[in-house]
Amino acid sequence: MKFEAITIKDIAKALGLSISTVSKALHGSHEISNETKAQVLAYAKQYKYKPNPIAQSLKRGRSKSIGVIVCNIDNNFFSQAINGIESVARQKDYNVIITQSRESYDREVANSEHLSSRSVDGLIISLSAETSNVDHLVRLHQKGLPIAFFDRVTDAIATHQVIADNYKGAYEATRHLLQQGFRRIAHITSSPSLSITTERLHGYRQALEDAGMQPDQRYIKLCEHGGMIQEETRQALMQLLEMPDRPDAIFTASDRLSTTTLSLLRQMRIDIPGQIALVGFTNSISADIFNPSLTAVVQPALEMGQQITELLIQLIESKRPVTTFQKRILDTELKIRDSSLHLPRL
Amino acid sequence: MKFEAITIKDIAKALGLSISTVSKALHGSHEISNETKAQVLAYAKQYKYKPNPIAQSLKRGRSKSIGVIVCNIDNNFFSQAINGIESVARQKDYNVIITQSRESYDREVANSEHLSSRSVDGLIISLSAETSNVDHLVRLHQKGLPIAFFDRVTDAIATHQVIADNYKGAYEATRHLLQQGFRRIAHITSSPSLSITTERLHGYRQALEDAGMQPDQRYIKLCEHGGMIQEETRQALMQLLEMPDRPDAIFTASDRLSTTTLSLLRQMRIDIPGQIALVGFTNSISADIFNPSLTAVVQPALEMGQQITELLIQLIESKRPVTTFQKRILDTELKIRDSSLHLPRL
DNA sequence: GTGTTTGGCGCAATCGTTTTCGTAAAAAAA
DNA sequence: TTTTTTTACGAAAACGATTGCGCCAAACAC
Structure with a gap:
């Protein structure tokens, strides 16, 4: 047929x-x-x-399509970002091919090679949690494939980047918890190799220091798989809960970590925010119907997707080699809801 | 570059x-x-x-890519289905190009034409809420483009279909509410032109009738835009709430309608399930951390995506014209949570 | 009337691959 | 030795579109 x-x-x-x-x-x-x-x-x-676009592609040496690699699409942050990517791409008549790394380094490598061999004209990437080495991307980039990063970026490749103001978002979230009177604030975050991890960690630490507190390493839990493996998150949480001076608040650093932590705490019948308050990075559109409604650092995911796509297409369509690159940092928004309220002591 | x-x-x-x-x-x-x-x-x-896959495509007349049109990807049902589509496609070495209709007929038409002109080898579609006429797809199908439907299907085109058992899912949800003792059960659903709407409506009605009750048209609210326009959902809900014999339970027919309804009821400070119980079709991975946790009819989205992709690829790769088509109906699961519990009268 | 310009179009190469067909040399059969 | 078969390879067309170049005729200049 x-x-x-x-x-x-x-x-x-x-x-x-x-x-x-x-x-x-x-x-x-x-x-x-x-x-x-x-x-x-x-x-x-x-x-x-x-x-026939295929014939045109062959002739012109360009396929008018761009590849996207994100860890996951069933996550509101990335699906919103993809909406942004798609809207700009379509408007400029590019196709978008979406792939998922599922936080796996191997899948990221396989996807990047597959996409480049499928002759996409450029690549938009948010690195996987397992990725600490970007040689696979360096190779492609050296061969001349335009690449642009958003969200989880690397400086090992000189190119455009669009990120949220992770430092400020984390700082504000932490400061908010401090202002609410919480003192033992834990942080559950992703792999330390990710840019978002270090930036958010930095914001968290700085907020504590600015409040005259010493960040305590025991309160910081890294989840290498970024929440993809629930057991990993569970163990991180358990370690926090079993501490003698157990935290009175938790700041989670990603969408999946936030929902997983909330879910686990509820399963353990731990009252939020009564026993433990919670603030998380999340773009979940349902954060206000969570139980309790979740105080969230919200990223401008749609805009991030739009901007990185514009930058990538600029790169693709540029006649002369581009030598100066942009690092756009977009503002986050702290949505205060019930999960971080300091209830009066009973 | x-x-x-x-x-x-x-x-x-x-x-x-x-x-x-x-x-x-x-x-x-x-x-x-x-x-x-x-x-x-x-x-x-x-x-x-x-x-070079482009040269191969040109030569072979096939692009090894399939197009997908869904209303929305930031919705767990569709993102899970896409995961299924992607996994099978990738395994069979097909690329997947994902587009969103956002429940708009015009965008569905534009996307289908764009994809076919981009020489996809086949199309996987879940119809938009606004679509009541499928001539645009009939045209493509007649020209020989393989098309397969999942979720929101049409019988106007003779081809494979994969759907959830919407009738049974709706029947069980309604019966569950009846068993819990609710009597005035409303139904908020999507556009009546959608297959899922009629099937779910049918299940809802039949459950009422089997319980010796007469379905009441006033309790059935249609949202043409399938929840994409919050105001539409709000009005449907308000009409229900303002009835003299206001419903004591609501059964919502889609992901977005479910979360929107829950959100609105909470904004109005209506107690769930105390004043109104709620059961919804949803694949949200967060349904158990909603407030209250949401009783849900869950569809096997991943499997649906996998199966429709297998069927489409069969169609694409078939040497001889295919004349017999499958309509696969997959089982749903009713996850009972707090939102549908009948609390003892105070 | 000869030479030059210009308008309008076709030829053919090209992109990278696949595939049919032809052919030279080597091997086998006569 | 001659004929046939086999082996191993190359030439060329094709997929559909783009584009530099050449060509013919009409229009113009002289």
């Missing part, structure tokens, strides 16, 4: 013209008389001629 | 062979001596030769 479309050759035959004449007519070349142009255009319109 | 890869021609030149010999060697043709094959293969491996 296959899909037969009308080609330039069909038009040429039907009108008794040569293939090149038709092609030029369709492109409005001055070499072709208005008469012939009109004739060709009319015929093309009538039979709904659409140039 | 462009990405230069090694071609078959480069290999030919380097080894002093002809292009066709190299091609045949790479394909293991019997026409080529083992010696030459080994030489070519070694060279190809060393220089990481990858056939």
Whole structure:
């Protein structure tokens, strides 16, 4: 079964013209008389001629498609970002091919190679939690493939980046907990190799220090798999809960960590925020119907997707090699809800 | 900036062979001596030769990619389904191009035409809420483009379908509410043109009738935009709440309607399930941390995505025209949580 | 009337691959 | 030795579109 479309050759035959004449007519070349142009255009319109993009890609050496690698699409942050990517790409007539690394280094490598061999014109990437080495991307980049990073970025490749203000987001979240009167504030975060981890960790630490407190390493839990493995998150949480001076608040550093932590605490029948308060990075559209509603650091995911796509397309379409790169840092928003309220002591 | 890869021609030149010999060697043709094959293969491996998929597509007339049109990806049902689609597609070496209709008929038409002109080999579709006419798809199908439907299907095109057992899911949800002692059970659902709407409505009605009750049209609210427009859902809900014999339970028919309804009820400070119980179709991974945790009809989204992709690829790769089609109906699961508990009257 | 310009179009190469067909040399059969 | 078969390879067309170049005829200049 296959899909037969009308080609330039069909038009040429039907009108008794040569293939090149038709092609030029369709492109409005001055070499072709208005008469012939009109004739060709009319015929093309009538039979709904659409140039075969595959043939065009082959000829032009560009496929008008961009590849995207994120860890996961069933996560509101990334699905919103993808909405942004798609909207800009479509508007500029690029196709988007989405792939998921599921936080696995191996899948990220496989996807990047697969996409580049599928001749995407460029790549948009948010690194996987397992990725600490970006040689696979360096290779592609050196061969001339435009790459742009968002969210989880690396400085090992000189290119555009779009991130949220992770430092400030984390700082504000932590300061908010401090202002609410919490003192033993734990932080559950992802793999230390991720840019977002270090930035958020930094914001968290700085807020504590600015409040005259000494960040305590025991209160910081790293989850290498970024919440993809629930057991890992559970253990991190258990370690916190079993401490003699157990935290009175937790700041979680990602969407999945936030929902997983909330879910686990509820399963353990731990009252939030009564026994432990919770603030998390999350773009979940349901954060206000969680139990309790979840105080969240919200990233401008849609805008991030839009901007990184614009930057990538600039890179792709640039005639001359680009040598100066942008690092855009977009503002986050702290949405205060019930999970971080300091209840009066009973 | 462009990405230069090694071609078959480069290999030919380097080894002093002809292009066709190299091609045949790479394909293991019997026409080529083992010696030459080994030489070519070694060279190809060393220089990481990858056939240019665009050239292959042009030659073969197939692009090894499939298009997907869903209303939305930031919705756990669809993102899970896409996970299923991707996993099967990737395993069979197909690319997946995902697009969103956002419940708009116009965008669905535009996307389907764009995808077909981008020479996808086939299309997987879940219809938009606004779509009542599928002529745009009929046209493509008649031209020979393989199409397969999941979730929101149509019988206007003879092809494979994969759906959840919407009738049974709705029946069980309604029966559950009845068993809990609720009597005035309302139903908020999507556009009546959608298959899922009629099937779920049917299950809802039948459950009431089997309990000796007469379905009351006033308790059934249709949202043409399937929850994409919050105001529409709000009005439907308000109409229910303002009825003299206001419902004591609501059964919502889709992911977005469920979360929106829950959110609205909470904003109005209506106690769930005390004043109104709630059961919804949803695949939200956070349903158990909602407030209250949400009793849900869960669809096997991943499996649905996998199965429809297998069926589509069968269609694409079939040598002879396929004349018998499958309609697979997968089981749903009712997850009972707090939102539907009948509390003792105070 | 000869020479030059220009308008309008077609030829053919090209992108990278696949595939049919032809052919030279080597091997086998006569 | 001659004929046939086999082996191993190359030439070329094709997929659909783009584009530089060449060509013919009409229009113009002189």
